[in-house]
Amino acid sequence: MLEAVFRIRELPETCMTPAPTHKTDPFDPIFRYVAFSAATLLLVTLGGIVMSLVVGGWPALSKFGFGFFTSVDWNPVTDVYGAAGPIVGTIVSAFLALAMALPIAIGIAVFITQFAPRALAQPIAIAVELLAGIPSIVYGMWGLFVFAPWFAKHVQVPLMTTFDSNPEGFWAKMFYGIPNGANLFTASVILAIMILPYMAAVFRELFRSIPPQVREAAFGVGATPFEVVTSVIIPYVQKGMVGVIMLGLGRALGETMAVTFIIGNTHLFPKSLFDSSSTLASTIANEFNEATGMHTAALMSLGLVLFLITFSVLAIARWLLSSQRY
Amino acid sequence: MSARAARRQIASQVFVVVCGMATLIALFALGLILYSLLKQGIGGLNLAVFTQDTPGPDSAGGLRNAIVGSIMMCGVGMLIALGVGILAGTWLAEIGGDTPYGHAVRFLNDVLLSAPSILVGLFVYQILVFPGPLSLGTYSGWAGAVALAILATPIVTRTTEDILNLQPNALREAGMALGGSQFITIRRIIWKAAGAGLLTGGLLGFSRISGETAPLLFTSLNNNYLDFNMGHFMGSVPVVMYNFALSPYESWNKLAWAGALLVAAAVLAVNIIGRWMAREQTK
Numbered sequence: 001m002l003e004a005v006f007r008i009r010e011l012p013e014t015c016m017t018p019a020p021t022h023k024t025d026p027f028d029p030i031f032r033y034v035a036f037s038a039a040t041l042l043l044v045t046l047g048g049i050v051m052s053l054v055v056g057g058w059p060a061l062s063k064f065g066f067g068f069f070t071s072v073d074w075n076p077v078t079d080v081y082g083a084a085g086p087i088v089g090t091i092v093s094a095f096l097a098l099a100m101a102l103p104i105a106i107g108i109a110v111f112i113t114q115f116a117p118r119a120l121a122q123p124i125a126i127a128v129e130l131l132a133g134i135p136s137i138v139y140g141m142w143g144l145f146v147f148a149p150w151f152a153k154h155v156q157v158p159l160m161t162t163f164d165s166n167p168e169g170f171w172a173k174m175f176y177g178i179p180n181g182a183n184l185f186t187a188s189v190i191l192a193i194m195i196l197p198y199m200a201a202v203f204r205e206l207f208r209s210i211p212p213q214v215r216e217a218a219f220g221v222g223a224t225p226f227e228v229v230t231s232v233i234i235p236y237v238q239k240g241m242v243g244v245i246m247l248g249l250g251r252a253l254g255e256t257m258a259v260t261f262i263i264g265n266t267h268l269f270p271k272s273l274f275d276s277s278s279t280l281a282s283t284i285a286n287e288f289n290e291a292t293g294m295h296t297a298a299l300m301s302l303g304l305v306l307f308l309i310t311f312s313v314l315a316i317a318r319w320l321l322s323s324q325r326y
Numbered sequence: 327m328s329a330r331a332a333r334r335q336i337a338s339q340v341f342v343v344v345c346g347m348a349t350l351i352a353l354f355a356l357g358l359i360l361y362s363l364l365k366q367g368i369g370g371l372n373l374a375v376f377t378q379d380t381p382g383p384d385s386a387g388g389l390r391n392a393i394v395g396s397i398m399m400c401g402v403g404m405l406i407a408l409g410v411g412i413l414a415g416t417w418l419a420e421i422g423g424d425t426p427y428g429h430a431v432r433f434l435n436d437v438l439l440s441a442p443s444i445l446v447g448l449f450v451y452q453i454l455v456f457p458g459p460l461s462l463g464t465y466s467g468w469a470g471a472v473a474l475a476i477l478a479t480p481i482v483t484r485t486t487e488d489i490l491n492l493q494p495n496a497l498r499e500a501g502m503a504l505g506g507s508q509f510i511t512i513r514r515i516i517w518k519a520a521g522a523g524l525l526t527g528g529l530l531g532f533s534r535i536s537g538e539t540a541p542l543l544f545t546s547l548n549n550n551y552l553d554f555n556m557g558h559f560m561g562s563v564p565v566v567m568y569n570f571a572l573s574p575y576e577s578w579n580k581l582a583w584a585g586a587l588l589v590a591a592a593v594l595a596v597n598i599i600g601r602w603m604a605r606e607q608t609k
Contacts, residue, residue, distance in 0.1 A: 025507030032421055032508075038413035039422070039431045042483065045476055046434050049445055052452035107348025115342050116349075124349060126601075131356050133597045135537020137564050138586045141571050142359045145366070145579070193355050200352070224338035247440065254442025256540040257568065281444045281540070288448070288544055303448045310442055318436045 050307065057301030060294060068301060074267035074283075076291070081298035083305060085267040089277035090306070092270065093184055093259065094252035097191035102245060105196055109203035110229055114215075125204060132197040137257040143190035144261040148181030151189075156181065156274055177274030184270045184277040187263035194258045199248040206240045207233060239320050246317030254310045256281040280306040367587025370580035375588075380550050380566055383575045389585055391552040392561040398554070399467055399546060399562060400536050403474030408528050411479045412517075415486025415527075420512055423487070432487070439480040446476045447541035455545060467556030470546030477538060478531035485527025489520045522603050529600035533593045539564035563589055 060081060061068060071082025108128065112121040156179045163172040177183050210233060218232040234241065264276020265286055278286075280302045288299050374388040381387025414431070422428045453460050454469040462468060493516055501511030517524065546560040548569065553560065567585040570578035 025509055027509045028507050030509075031512070032417075035413045035417035035421060038410045039417040039428075039483075041410055042414055042431060042435050042438060042479065045449075045479075046438055046441075048453070049441070049449040052449045053445070056448070056452050104348045104352050107345045108352055111342075111345040111349045115345060124353070127353070127356075129601075130594055130597055133533055133593050134359075134590055135539070135564065135593060137537060137539045137567055138363060138590050139359065141567065141582060141586050142362055144571060145583075146358075146362050193359070196352055197356065224334050226338035226341040227334070229341070250440055254440075254444070256442065256444045257564075261571065281442060284444055284448065285540055285543060288451075289547070300448060300452075303445050306442055307445055310440075311437060314437045314440055315433075318433060322433075 050304075053300055053304040053307055057297055057304045060297035060301045061304075063294070064298075068298075069305070072268055074298075076287070076295050079294050081294070081301075083280075083298075083302055085269055086278045086280045086283045086302060087305060088269055089184065089263065090253055090279040090281070090309070093188045093191060093263065093277070093279060094249055096185070096188035097195060097252045098245065098249050100189065100192035101196045101199055101248065105199035105203055105248070106241075108196075108200040109207055110233075113204055113207040114225065114229060114233070125201075128197045128204070129201045132201050135257075136194055136255055139190055139194045140258040140261040143186065143258065144182075147190065148186055148262055150181070151186050152179045152181035156183075160274075173271075174273050176272040178264075178276065179274075182262050182264040182276060183274045184263060185273045187259050187277070187279075190258050190262055191252050191255060194255065195248045195251050198251060199244060202244045202247060203241070206237050206244060209240075210236050239323060243317045243320035246313050246320065250310050250314040250317060253313065254281060254306060256285050260285045280309075363583075363587055363590055366580075366583035367590075370582075370584035371587060375581070375584050379552055380561065380570075380581070381577065383573070384577055386577070387581070389563060389566060389581060389588070391549060392563045392566040392585065393588070394552060394554070395467065395470075395546070395549065395560040396536065396562040396564070398556060399470040399474055399542070399560060400532060402468075402471035402556065403478060403535055404528065404532050406471070406475035407478035407482050407531055410475075411482025411527070411531070412486050412524060414479070415483045416490060416512060416517075418483070418487045419490035420508075420516070435480050435483050438476075439484060442540075443477055443538055444540035444543075446473050447544045449473075450476070450541065451544040462557065464557075465545065465547035465559050467546055467558065467560035470542050470560055470562065471556065473541035473545045474535040474538060477541060478535045481531040481534055482527045485530060486520075486524055489523030489527065490516060492523070493519050522606065526600045526604045529596050529603070533596040533600065536592055536596070537564055537589045539568050543568070 064071070064081060068081065068083055069087065070084055071080075072085045073080050073082045074085060075081070108124075112125050112128075116124065156175070156177070159175045160172075160177075160179060163169060163175060166172055214232060214236060215228060218228045223231065259279050260282040263278055263282055265278045265282060266276045267278055267283070270277040284299050284302055284306075287295070291299055374386060376388060376390060376393065378386070378388035379391045380389060414435075417423070418428055418432055423432065450469050450473040452458075454462050454472060455465055457463060497515055497519060498511060501515045506514070542562050542565050546562060546565070548565050549559040549561040563585045567582045567589070570582035570585075573579070
């Protein structure tokens, strides 16, 4: 009963009226009002982000209309802008990264929650969580200075020479590109390495939320460890797993620094796996400070597109995760 | 053992090995990154990094202006984030969290938590840098601090709500029974009991923003001189790293690596302290 009095769970207006059975304190309503304003400020910020992107991007959206989303022509000299190149680059790189990171992230989470001895699981789990906190620019720098040159020399050039004999073949087309290591594929690899610890850490949390009895019961009826994981553990948290995948995707879509260094930043559709490309975020990061007028508006519209894509992905992720609470 | 049972056992063994391999591959890749970070970073690290400002191409220098700028902007950003975040988290946990409005705030806070940081940069540019009613009219340390605050606030809000929900209701009832008002109960009992937890939230937020580059590119820009005035352009370690890493000069690349090592070390240290405190709290 006291709790019911204490936690007034009414509409915001009533948050400013004092608790009924209680001695009134003049600071109570002020405090509630201030706390309520702080919570509202969060919504105002989110709304402000949308508004500023719409207002800032409007000149470009109204001038180019729907063609803005379908044209690949991005030319600051003639002041003509189309966002299709960066949109495709963003989506392709994010999904490639997800495809690479997902199996490994699930493998790690399964390994440390189910198979590894405690003495091994604990340090690995901590290491993974700490690595999830490393700023993305560090991953980007590693990609630029270490991974890209290595990849160009030891993977890209050998692959290109192998398939050189038949330039019209599928693989020759797939592996075509400037052999400097700055391309769509290497950017995806860096993205994958970056989202890997994050996804592994959240998967681990999810698997740990499963009551131990579920697992014990499965072992009790004679399932092998493989069957426990695939027929009991994973189905038990299905929805949550999709949520985590969407969270990882949201991160990969919106990542800026890890990608900008290494994707090559050209605005056409990527024609092959090793072609240079660009993402919405990398284009903004690269060009915004030099942009004026319509160019700025076009970049703001890119921001709006990025916001809409990530917002829907993240909203679905949060909805799936919150409907999975045990 | 029947053939079928043997097959099941083998499949299971293979699966365990594959999971172990996945872990090994990931740890190997991440180990490689840490290795180059340490090797290149320590190579670029010396006393001048802390005592001299960012140099011109091919001359000696350090990161002093950038380090000072980062600390100032992160500090101010954190103060704003702690103020707003703790109040908002308290509102969600103690006052209005179960109302439809509360659910909306919680949901959108979670979305804001993982929103792309470059969009926050564009937003702050639009209101504080680009000429307008609220604008400061120029790139400034204040704009950078606000951008970082927007990134840290959702984290502080989220941890505050989680920590306050962990506090037993007996504490709230005890406060009321002694005649305390809601404000006094929260301020003198609940916040005090949750103190270490709230600080952990602050540390986690701090570790998130200390390496952020994208939101600073368009808000604080950069400054090659030591400047304590937050109304001016302001350098920061991540932005200097970004500019120097993309440059063709080897001395700049070296400084970028030194900066990367500093940022990574700071983030790790803050994270470890935060985790350690969270553990002490739950003990």
